Amino acid sequence: MTPMMKQYLEIKEHYQDAILFFRLGDFYEMFYEDAQTAAKELEITLTGRGQGEDRIPMCGVPHHSADNYMTQLIDKGYKVAICEQVEDPKMVKGVVKREVTKLLTPGTLMNSKLLSERENNFLVAIAVADDTFGVARCDLSTGESDVTLINGTLDDLLDEIATSRSKEVVAPFEVEELLNASFAHNRSMLISYRQYEEPLDEYQHLLTNIDHPVLQKAYYRLLHYLVETQKQSLHHLQQATFLSTDDYLKLDIHAKRNLELVETLREKKKQGSLLSVIDQTVTSMGGRLMRQWMDRPLVRPRAIRERQEIVEQFYHAFFEREALRDLLKEVYDIERLAARIAYGSVNARELVQLKRSLKKLPDIKAQLDSLAINKNWLQSIETYETLVHLLTNSIVEDPPISLTDGGILIDGYNEELDRYRDASKNGKQWIAQLEQQEREFTGIRSLKVGYNKVFGYYIEVSRANTHLLPEGRYERKQTLTNAERYITPELKEKEALILEAEESLTELEYQLFIDIRTIVQEYVPSLQKLATEISEMDVLASFAMVAEKQQYVKPNVTETRQIDIIQGRHPVVETVIQRGTYVENDIDLTDERDMLLITGPNMGGKSTYMRQLALSAILTQIGSFVPAKKATMPIFDRIFTRIGAADDLASGQSTFMVEMMETKDALTKATANSLIILDEIGRGTSTYDGMALAQAIIEYIHESIGAKTLFSTHYHELTDLAKSIPTLRNVHVSAAEEDGTVVFLHQIIEGAADRSYGVYVAELAGLPDSVTKRANELLLTFEAKPTNATQQHTVTHEEVAATYEEAEQLSLFQMKEEKKDGKTKKEQSVLKALQELDLLHVTPFDIIKKVNEWQMQLRKK
Structure with missing residues (x-):
């Protein structure tokens, strides 16, 4: 155990949760577990120090390229402690003094390739008091900071952390078990546990408007951590803003993911999200x-x-x-x-x-x-104007990146700087002329004047020509294999002037730049x-x-609960299909029409229809226009979604469990002013379990919540609920079938669908013909004998199925078609559409398209 290794261990003791980059000369070295981790993550060679059982694992990186290696480790969720030599080795006997000068963490990046230009990099700190959470955020790279009070459950806290998209959270030890369990499968989330939450007098002004104790504790925990990691003053931090959860639409992590607000569900990319469009x-x-x-x-x-x-x-x-x-x-x-x-x-x-x-x-x-x-x-x-004048008249238009190599400030900015530059420039010109003079004086054409950092300026003469040099004029400075290097009194004098000028030049220029930067800081x-x-x-x-x-329209924001969207569109889908081919749809919801039960074929557009309402609501409430011909929108307090099939196998949750948990959030947190989007609830279990759950959920929303709801299903039996729930309306996605070919019209129309066309979708997917043929045969059998499907089930299932017998269910896929004034609903719908068609404001092509749709609608069996 050498004195240097003892020094390393003493420093490492204070940075147990970081990889310590220990400066040794031109390298940063890592030892023990740090070396093993870094060698694996950075794919560099693991060496060792010492012999036998006492051999210490070791690896290192050059200091000039260390930034790239540090960036890789931070990107993988590690902290990096940078330990520098704080004394000049030439001036010290024994071990050079070393200190950690900065702690780099994922949440405290200031200047790194990891910082996205168009995304904040928030560090989040939390505090806990009874059933209340205080959340403080700060983006060190911009100085923005805010605090939020969470009066809710751990799920609400996790949603707030997810909203920040932070890669690092600073938390007290009392929530360590909860957070570790919540983020156990999130490798990109680093949790740092710190107990301090005492005030910092230097930053009291940042919390002028924040008086809640738990918010103050969260913010001070954040500040302490920033001071600990940055080891310098943080004067650029802006005053903390209080964000009240009551001032914003609440979107939990499921809604943001399912609606693909900032990234797509599958590929996690911005392209294809709502953000990519707007x-x-x-x-x-x-x-x-x-x-x-x-x-x-x-x-x-x-x-x-x-x-x-x-x-x-x-x-x-x-x-x-x-x-x-x-x-x-x-x-x-x-x-x-x-x-x-x-x-x-x-x-x-x-x-x-x-x-x-x-x-x-x-x-x-x-x-x-x-x-x-x-x-x-x-x-x-x-x-x-004053600042622009200063910067224009001080810094050159294309300065170097380095601040210590000179060439930053323009000529004429500082007289002393100009004198040094003139001395340096003229001295170098004299050196250039000296070579020609010495060649003429000695007659040695190969003579040259050179420079290096060790010996300074010199006159070099090949060994074969040294006899031509006059005695007494040249002083030998260095002997090479094939040449001799000399210096003259005049060259020595000029060298001193040039080097002094250049050294003073860079020092003065750097100091002048610091003075400019200080002025700009104001x-x-x-x-x-x-x-x-x-x-x-x-x-x-x-x-x-x-x-x-x-072609978006300004929505009329109403404080009633009315939704009236004319010719609405999905903002993302319409941009990825051929222009003009998107089928527009209306959405009409009032106090008497709270819930739409949507039936229809797979691939018909049910999910798109539901999503476009939620996205239009979000666009409205961020102040944007919406994709529609006309829109009247209420203000929602929360949006809940259950769309698509997804599981969470890492945490042991099946698709159906995820579906039920997301539905639970909607049923327990929604209010009458919320929007609920539920897509095919119950499909992850048996038919009758699924139908029972779906009906119970619909009834609960109607009786206990009263929220605006879009509920899509393939359980056609549920459409009879419109008879017992006055605010529920049946709508369906239309499809036309002719000569065995199905055309999905993507049009939402009133009434219930008559079938799901699942087997046809299977044909489109390319299933073997024998499979789809057999499926059609079985389908006909099931439709002809609906009661046989229940004979093998338990009593519980028979009891559930009995609730649908009361609704005079004829089959799993067919509904009764009622007539009014001698016309079916289809005929009434077509007649109404014909009467409402404004011939003066549509193109001939649109008329042909409409007539074709009506024909296919009437021909459907």
Whole structure:
């Protein structure tokens, strides 16, 4: 155990949950378990220190490329403690003093390739008091921070953590067991347990408006952790904002996943999500704000209408809006630049980016003036003339990344700097001329003047020509195999001047840059406010651009419970199919019509129909227009979804269990102002179990909740519930069958479906002909003898089935067709559609299409 290894173990003792990068010369070394982990994760060679049983596992990476290795470890969910030499080895006898200068964690990244330009990187801290959770968030890279109070269950807390999409949570030890169990299968989530929650006087001003004890504890836990990991002042942090859960539409993790708001269900990619359609922002700041709005739709009518009004103004001013968007494209990420300025890590190139962004502000203000936007952006946006003048007259247009190699500041910015530059430049010119002079003086044409960091400037002469040098003029400096190197008194004098000038030049230039950065730091709060305003105008202009391009309409936000969507569309599906081929559908729900029971064929569009209502609700409540010809929308407090088949095998949950758990959330948390989307509930169990559950759920929603509900099913027996539940209506997805061929019309019409066309879908999927043929034979048998299907079941199943015998069920797939005035429902529907058709506002092609649909509808058996 050498003194150096003792030093390593003493430091490691304080960073047990991190991989310690221990600086040894030009390498960072890792030992023991850290070395074994790093070697495996980074795929580098594991070596050792010592011999035999005492051999210590060891691996290392070069310090100049260590950032890449650290980034890989953080991406895999590890912490990295960077231990540097804090003394000059040349000035110390014995072991060099070392300290951990920074702790890198997934939630505290400031400047890394892992930071997504269009996503926040929130660190979340929580505190617990009785049945209340305090949640504090901070994005260190932008300085944003907020707190939220959760009066609910652990599931509500987990939903809030999921909303933040954080990769790291700081929590007290009393919830360690709960969180470990909840995130046991989430490898991307790092949980750091810290008990401290005492106030920090230096940051008291950040909690001016927050007086709830549990929120304060959560925020102080967050601050303590940031101070522990960053080991420097955090002056760029903005005042914490209180986010009340009552001010936002509640979307649990299931709803966000099932509706594919920011990523697709299968591939976990942005493309194909709602965000990919409506996020046409042109700045990174706008992209991050768009995600935040998507995560937290509004519930206050006034706030929603304020956004809608600005979107409408942008919508009707195409040229001015696009001119503004073109200007915003030239604006860099001011929010993260401001944070790096305050943090003291900004470089010269980034200050040039800031200057270029600020130079666009006068033109942006001019465009806002021409738009006459009903927002205080125009009055509040400064033009930063003094700051722009400073940056323009100090930093070169294309500076190097390094701050210590010189070449950052322009000529004329500082007189002393100019003198050093002149001395360095003229000295090098003298050196260049010296070579020619010495060649002429000695007659040695191969003579050359060179330089290296060890010996400085020298005159090099080959060994064969040394006899031509006059005695007394040249002083030997270095002997090589085939040459001798010399120096003269004049060269020695010039060398001292040049090296002194260059050393002073880089030191002075670096200090002058630090002085500039200090001046710019005074503008940080103002720049953060500017970033917020630019983000808002970017998002709202994006809403308007999408609305104009995709033909969205401004929804009428009503404080009643009415939903009236005319020719509604799914915002994502319509963009991935041929333009003009999407079949539009109406949705009509009132106090007397709370629930739609949707039947119809597989692949007919039931799930799409249900999703498009939920997505239209979310678009409305973030202030966007919606894909429809006309829309009246209420304000929902929560949206619950159960769509698609999914299991969670890692935690031992089957598809049916996941289905029931998601349904449980809806039944226990929904209110009359909620929206419930349930897709084929009960399909994961036996037929009669499924039907019994489905009916019981429908009845419970009607009797105990009263929420707006879309319920799709293949249990056609359930359609008889419309006779006993006055607010339930049957609708179905139409399909036409002719000469054995089925056409899915994707049109939602009133009434119940007569069959599911499951066997036909199996044919489309390519099942063997013998299988689908046999299935058709069995289907005919089942339809002819419906009672046989129940004979093998238990008494319980027979009791459940009896409830459907009362409804005069004729078969599993056929419904009675009632007549009115001598016409069937199909005939009545077609006649009504014909009467309502406005011939003056449709194209000939649309008329042909409509007539074809009516024919197929009437021909159906």
